[in-house]
Amino acid sequence: MSGSIEKYDIAVLGVGGMGSATLYTLAKRGLNVCGIEQFGVAHDRGSSHGETRLIRKAYFEHPDYIPLLNRAYDLWHEFEKKAGEKLFVENGLIVAGKPDSEVIKGLDLCYEKHNLPHEKLTVNEARKRFPQFHLPEDFIIYFDPIAGFLYVEKSVEKFAELGQKNGATLYTNEKVLTWQANKNHISITTDRRKIAAGKLIITSGAWANREMLSLGIDFDIWRKVLFWYDSPEIANYKLDGFPNFYVELDFGSFYGFPAVNEMGLKIGEHEIPGISSLPDEVRRTLQPSDEPVILQFIEKVFPRFQPVRTNFTVCMYTITPDFNFILDVHPEYENVIIGAGFSGHGFKFAPVIGEILADLAIDGSTSHP
Incomplete structure (x- = not known):
């Protein structure tokens, strides 16, 4: 030194x-x-890390975030031009859940308070437009056309x-x-x-x-695992014809991204705590309990997918009380x-x-x- x-x-x-x-x-x-x-x-x-992150203005967490998101959108577009590289892909987002689910109640409030572009779809309408999804008949579906993802x-x-x-x-x-x-x-x-x-x-x-x-x-540190899957049906889940998604089910809240490369479809679970005490103690290897809930989600929502895992990575959420x-x-x-x-x-x-x-x-x- x-x-x-x-x-x-x-x-x-x-x-x-x-x-x-x-x-x-x-x-x-x-x-x-x-x-x-x-x-x-x-x-x-x-x-x-983990290749991609969602970006959206329709914020079911709380509508008070939207002024910050308006500025964030402007700054991302400005920065992308300065970077000279594609960082922001605006390919839309499907959000689905029961009418009384936290995600749908949050979006109802968000769209009530802010004039943001969106479509509210029935399950049949969503199925015709996005046949990859198999969603319960009582679900509400929002499509956010200005959402997308960032290359992290x-x-x-x-x-x-x-x-x-x-x-x-x-x-x-x-x-x-x-x-x-x-x-x-x-x-x-x-x-x-x-x-x-x-x-x-x-x-x-x-x-x-x-x-x-x-x-x-x-605050808590949550260990969260992201997965990528290939499939015989992967052509139907690529960027040119498949949106990002966030689906709230009884056994978890799941989000994902279209296949943007050979690793395939990316899926993670958002709400289930995986608590670790210290960041240096987080387990980086795949644990037996990590993947079953993801496969359960795929079987329910993408029953024709036939997943073949190609990759995974472990990341951390730092969770505040609110x-x-x-x-x-x-x-x-x-x-x-x-x-x-x-x-x-x-x-x-x-x-x-x-x-x-x-x-x-x-x-x-x-x-x-």
């Missing part, structure tokens, strides 16, 4: 989805900023790349050992160097447990900003989260709701 101290206006701890977008935003605004990532860029140890690793790579092109410094495969805050600066010690920064932004995902506990927030995000100035240190607890639905917001965290670091407040 060098004896000299490297100095920055702002240091970003954790350069995954939120951290990379924040690093890019700060660099674009002309700040002397560094990012510190304990793994590599677009790694597979946290929450921002490509997006993180481009945020990091363009951040560096705008002057950011990025340290990868480097662990932060300690940080200390005083009124004038933040002292950071990694396993390779010492850094002094005017402000610290913490976007370290599940590794932000120390900071979350210091705020009195008891499933909402934590974006705030540390209560003890006004030069420390925390972005954490994205509860399994955060990645689509990454560029607007980057703006909010940059605002909090630079101005101490933000105009975003």
Whole structure:
């Protein structure tokens, strides 16, 4: 470790989805900023990997998120142009559930409060349009034509790349050992160097447990497994003729994406807790209990599919008590900003989260709701 101290206006701890977008935003605004990532860029140890993530404005979680989503959509389109690579695919989303299910009640409220394009379909209408789906007769189906998916690793790579092109410094495969805050600066010690920064932004995902506990927030880390499947019927589940989906059933809530490459159809389960105590203790190998519920879903909703698993990956949700995000100035240190607890639905917001965290670091407040 060098004896000299490297100095920055702002240091970003954790350069995954939120951290990379924040690093890019700060660099674009002309700040002397560094990012510190304990793994590599677009790694597979946290929450921002697995090829694709859903993006949608019709937000059944709560309609109050929609102003942020409007800004996120604008920023994704703007960033995609600057990146020079396809990152956002707008191919639509099927959302289905019983009339009294949480997802349908949430969408009913969302569409009541916000004028967003959508179609409400009966099961027969949905079957004619999307014959791949076999849904219960009492289900309500919404089709969201402006939803789509984001290429997650490509997006993180481009945020990091363009951040560096705008002057950011990025340290990868480097662990932060300690940080200390005083009124004038933040002292950071990694396993390779010492850094002094005017402000610290913490976007370290599940590794932000120390900071979350210091705020009195008891959060859970959920281990979630994503699967990919090939099939003799895979031609009917490709991007040109098959939408993204989210289906709430009695035994779980399942989401998925069309086949965009040889790995095939991607499916995950969203609501069933897979609780782990610490991020470094999350099991990365496939466990006997991981796949049966996914196969049960496929048998019920895609009975002709005949799945052949091609791949899986393990990711983490950092779950707050109310499933909402934590974006705030540390209560003890006004030069420390925390972005954490994205509860399994955060990645689509990454560029607007980057703006909010940059605002909090630079101005101490933000105009975003």
